[in-house]
Amino acid sequence: MAVRGQGFRIERGEIVGLIGPNGAGKTTTFNLISGLYYPDAGTIRFKGVDITRRAPHVRCRMGIGRTFQIIQPFENISVLQNVMVGAIFGGRRSGKRPEDTAWEACEMVGLGDRCHSMPGELTAAGLKKMELARALATFPELLLLDEMMEGLTPVESAEVINIIKKVRDSGTAVLVIEHVMRTVRDLSDRVVVMHQGGTLAEGTYGEVVSDPLVIAAYLGEEGEGDTVGHSGH
Amino acid sequence: MVRPVRSVLVFGSLAAGFLALAPLAVDPYLLHILILVLMSAVMALSWDLLVRTGQLSLAHAGFFGLGAYASALSCNLLGASWWMSFIAAGMAGGAAALALGIITLRLHGMYFAIATLAFAEVLRTVTLQAKFTGGAVGVTLPAIFGGNRVEAYYLVAVIFVLCLAVSLGLQKSRWGLAFQAIRARQAVAEVIGIDTVKTKLAAFVISSVFPSLMGAFYIHYVTYIIPYEAFSLNTSVSALVMSVFGGIYTTAGPVIGAVVLKILEEYLKSAIVYGYTVIYGLILALVILFMPNGLLGVIRRAAGSGRADQILRWFGGRKRAGVSD
Numbered sequence: 001m002a003v004r005g006q007g008f009r010i011e012r013g014e015i016v017g018l019i020g021p022n023g024a025g026k027t028t029t030f031n032l033i034s035g036l037y038y039p040d041a042g043t044i045r046f047k048g049v050d051i052t053r054r055a056p057h058v059r060c061r062m063g064i065g066r067t068f069q070i071i072q073p074f075e076n077i078s079v080l081q082n083v084m085v086g087a088i089f090g091g092r093r094s095g096k097r098p099e100d101t102a103w104e105a106c107e108m109v110g111l112g113d114r115c116h117s118m119p120g121e122l123t124a125a126g127l128k129k130m131e132l133a134r135a136l137a138t139f140p141e142l143l144l145l146d147e148m149m150e151g152l153t154p155v156e157s158a159e160v161i162n163i164i165k166k167v168r169d170s171g172t173a174v175l176v177i178e179h180v181m182r183t184v185r186d187l188s189d190r191v192v193v194m195h196q197g198g199t200l201a202e203g204t205y206g207e208v209v210s211d212p213l214v215i216a217a218y219l220g221e222e223g224e225g226d227t228v229g230h231s232g233h
Numbered sequence: 234m235v236r237p238v239r240s241v242l243v244f245g246s247l248a249a250g251f252l253a254l255a256p257l258a259v260d261p262y263l264l265h266i267l268i269l270v271l272m273s274a275v276m277a278l279s280w281d282l283l284v285r286t287g288q289l290s291l292a293h294a295g296f297f298g299l300g301a302y303a304s305a306l307s308c309n310l311l312g313a314s315w316w317m318s319f320i321a322a323g324m325a326g327g328a329a330a331l332a333l334g335i336i337t338l339r340l341h342g343m344y345f346a347i348a349t350l351a352f353a354e355v356l357r358t359v360t361l362q363a364k365f366t367g368g369a370v371g372v373t374l375p376a377i378f379g380g381n382r383v384e385a386y387y388l389v390a391v392i393f394v395l396c397l398a399v400s401l402g403l404q405k406s407r408w409g410l411a412f413q414a415i416r417a418r419q420a421v422a423e424v425i426g427i428d429t430v431k432t433k434l435a436a437f438v439i440s441s442v443f444p445s446l447m448g449a450f451y452i453h454y455v456t457y458i459i460p461y462e463a464f465s466l467n468t469s470v471s472a473l474v475m476s477v478f479g480g481i482y483t484t485a486g487p488v489i490g491a492v493v494l495k496i497l498e499e500y501l502k503s504a505i506v507y508g509y510t511v512i513y514g515l516i517l518a519l520v521i522l523f524m525p526n527g528l529l530g531v532i533r534r535a536a537g538s539g540r541a542d543q544i545l546r547w548f549g550g551r552k553r554a555g556v557s558d
Contacts, residue, residue: 034424055430056423065424072421074414085414088407090426138425 007199008192010142015164015174017188017205019181021217024194026177027069030144033175034066035059046142060090065140067131069147069177073119079126080106080115083133090138098137105133109163125156129163136167143167145176149183161187181209193217240540241547252390256383266499268386268454271393272447273495276468277475277487278396279443282403285482286436287416289346291469292333295353296326296441298463300448302360305372305458310365315377319449326445327438334437338430350466357464371459374452385454392450396443400484401548403439412436416482444472478520480529485548489528 010016018026031037033044035056043052051059074082080102087101094101106115109129119127128148135143145164149157157180164187168174178184184191184205191208193201195217201208208214256264276293283290300322307313307321337348360366378384403409411432414422423429452458471494479490497516501509524531529545536542 036420036423055428057426057428060424060426068421072418074417074421085410086425088410089414089422092426134425 008202010173010175012141012173013168013171014189015168015176015187017184017191018175018177018194019179019184019191019208020194020200023196025197026194027146028197029194030066030146030175030177033059033142033144034064057089060138060140061093063139063141064144065090065135065138065142066144067128067135067146067148069150071124071127071131073127073130075119077118078115079111079117079119079122079130082119082130083137086134086137094139101137101139102133105137108136108166109133110159124151125153125160128152128160132160132163140172142173142175145174147177147179149178149180157183158186238543238547240543244544249394252394256386261382264382264386266496268382268389269499270492270495271386271389272450273471273475274488274491275389275393275396275443275447276472277479277491278400278484279440280469280472281476281481281483281487282400283436283440284476285403285409285412285416286433287341287419288338288433288437289342289473290349290437290440291346291466291473292330292349292352292441293444293472294464294466294468295349295356296329296444297448297451297468298353298356298360298458298460299329300326300445301452301458301463302366302372302448303445304449305374305452306365308374309372315453318453319446322445322449323442326441326448330438330441331434334434338433338437350469353464353466353469357460360460360464366460369460371457371462372452373457376456377450377453385450389450389454392443392446397484397488399439403436404484408432408435413482444468474517478517478527480527483529483548485545486527486529489532493528 008016018029020026028037032039033046035051035054035058039052043050045051046059046062046064049062051062054062074085077085083105084098084102087096087098087105091098091101103112103115106112109132111126111129111133114122114126117126119130122130132145132148148160148164152160161183164174164176168189176184176187178187188205191203191205192199193208193211193214200217201211201214203211255267259267276297280290280293303325304318304322307318308315313321333349333352337345337352340348361369366372377388403412411422411427414425414427415429415432419429448463452463475490475494476487477490478494479488480486494517498509498513501513505512520528526533533542533545536545
């Protein structure tokens with residue numbers, strides 16, 4: 001499995017943290033991979049197949065799932081139904097009943113007991129988990145998570161980190177955008193640093209944070225200690 | 234698929250009975266009003282089918298006129314029978330919607346609305362200028378069923394029931410869910426596997442076949458049409474207004490809106506010959522200001538959670554249907 005473009009790969013069963021200062025192109029990368037934007041040049045490959053011109057729903061059915069930085073629930077249907085929409089349209093190739101898929105996805109993210117709530121009754125953390133479950137219901141082999149931890153307490157973050165690791169251990173490749181460095185450290189098997197639309201550095205957390213190029217890129221921008229890049233929208 | 238409960242079946246049977254028996258009980262003038270009401274209901278309900286995907290169309294007048302002319306010309310020039318001309322009208326409408334949709338459905342909101350408005354205007358201009366359409370003089374046909382109003386009523390009633398069935402079927406199927414998801418959050422709909430282009434295109438085609446059939450019916454019923462009437466912006470606007478007035482994104486709402494507004498319009502027309510549109514417009518403005526969920530929202534509130542509520546819910550009349558708006 002590979003995602004090429006700015007020149008990085010991601011393998012089955014690993015979590016890659018995508019970091020970089022504001023405007024480095026992290027969310028744009030997500031939009032390119034999920035197909036909401038088409039690139040002017042270059043190719044995007046998924047499992048060896050060129051998907052550069054494929055529509056987003058085709059990519060979803062091929063196994064690319066994602067969440068959005070700003071939560072996007074369907075407000076007027078229940079949590080389970082939200083997740084079921086993903087199962088019905090994106091999870092067809094599994095051959096499972098959408099109800100069963102949705103239940104399993106809700107259980108997986110720890111929302112089993114909130115299935116029949118309305119999205120408005122969930123906390124911020126609950127909504128993030130629901131969006132994760134909705135993406136999981138499409139059976140992604142590559143999962144793109146855009147700032148899942150934003151607005152969560154440290155306890156909630158730790159819980160979501162564990163869920164994401166479970167997803168990885170089931171054989172999914174996970175690409176995450178996070179801006180809190182402690183989260184990046186705890187979550188990522190590997191880190192890709194983006195700067196000005198390209199890849200600046202790649203390696204383990206320890207390697208990239210001691211890379212002089214990375215330090216220069218961040219200090220040049222804000223240098224706030226444990227927060228880098230992207231602190232808002 | 235939601236299984237209808239008993240109260241729904243009872244209501245449905247009563248409504249069907251009324252539709253079937255009405256011509257036996259009313260005088261020819263009232264039957265004429267009933268025909269206009271059913272036509273309006275088909276126009277409003279079919280307009281609503283597309284808006285459920287978040288696309289506001291002003292092309293309904295274009296399809297109405299296209300259907301009227303396709304039907305009239307296939308009778309006059311090709312010697313088609315009435316039912317063959319109806320099929321021709323439906324197919325012309327569907328094909329035009331497919332072509333127009335491929336070009337315009339990538340546009341959102343205002344831009345799509347303007348493009349669809351232009352479609353109706355272009356068709357009118359072409360019809361006015363072309364030789365084979367009769368130009369500004371219009372076209373005439375002999376009255377359908379030899380002018381038998383009762384038979385004409387049953388024909389429009391059948392099309393109405395068909396439209397109702399399509400609307401309910403879509404609402405209760407996966408298509409309905411896809412419509413709602415696209416309307417509420419298009420980007421999410423795409424990345425969870427919904428083919429938004431195909432879905433919107435299908436909605437547009439289905440939504441356009443019905444006004445084309447109504448155009449075919451209209452020319453056969455009144456026997457005469459000119460381009461200004463066939464492609465009148467008023468046709469698109471009244472379909473929109475009736476849906477919004479009754480309750481948008483639902484099956485019950487546009488039907489209720491069409492019934493109430495068409496009867497009101499005809500009453501005001503006869504009661505206040507000059508300037509009835511002022512009163513009509515005033516009532517519309519007040520309703521839209523004070524009833525954001527349309528008439529259906531008010532009825533729902535009054536109905537509480539009893540039998541009436543069950544019926545409205547089944548006929549796609551939730552206070553706010555589906556997802557978020």
